[in-house]
Amino acid sequence: MKRTITLTVNNRPGVLNRITNLFSKRNYNIESITVGHSELEGVSRITCVVNVDNENIIEQITKQLNKQVDVLKVTDISDQAIVSRELALIKVLSTPNTRSEINALIEPFRATIVDIGKDSLVIQLTGESEKIEAFIELIKPYGIKELARTGTTAFLRGTQRTSNSTKNISIV
Template sequence: MKRIITITVLNRPGVLNRITGLFTKRLYNIESITVGHTETEGVSRITFTVDVEDHKQVEQLTKQLNKQIHVLKVNDMTNENVVARELALIKVNAPAAIRMEIYGVVEPFRASVIDVGKDSLVIQATGEPSKVEALIDLLKPYGIKEVARTGTTAFTRSSKRGTQSKTAFIV
């Protein structure tokens, strides 16, 4: 089962290496990883997508991650209501004769063409990973030259409309 695990950490050298080392020791394959600054200076958020079957394995992993130095918070978001997004850049073969056809494929996905070359287009797509995957599948017949994907990043949805979840970190 694919799981989304977020970890809030202090920005310190070696933190990411120690955390990914835990996944490696347990033989979990990291399918995607995103890292970025949060609203709090000196604090980053790491989002992992991993394939872990057993709930007890996830509990054990979560406990070990929480013991790591510089880890502030660990959250398995798999069974929560989340907003998840991914960014993909897709370079596709696009001779002038079929460009309008490719534009027609891209438009329903609210993706955009961000670069036009002599024989190719670069398309930017954002959305849920399944949406990005569906667009890539539709573009395959045209000949995909390159794909770069950021991996999933996610938040839990607010429990009530109009309210925002706020977490304070003491650094």
């Protein structure tokens, strides 16, 4: 089962390496990981998507992450209402004859063309992973030259409060 874990961490050298090592030492594969600045200075937000066999594993991962020195907060948001997005850049083979067909595919997905070359288009698409997967399947017959995806980034919808974290951020 796919689980989404968010972490807030001190923005210091080596933090990401220690977190990913924790996963690899226990032989857990990270499907996607994104890291970026949070709303607090000096604090970064990490979103990990992992595929685990049972709930006990995710509980164990969460406990181990909470033991890390620079980890401020760990939350499994999988079973809550979340906003999650991924970004994909896709370079597709394109001739003047196929551009209108490709445009017709792009429109319903609310994707945009961000670069046009003599024989290719670069398409930017954001959304949930399933949406991106569906678009990639539709565009494959035209020939994908390059593909880059960011991985999922997510947090809770609206004003929900996290309930399963053991550390809290203190602002001094």
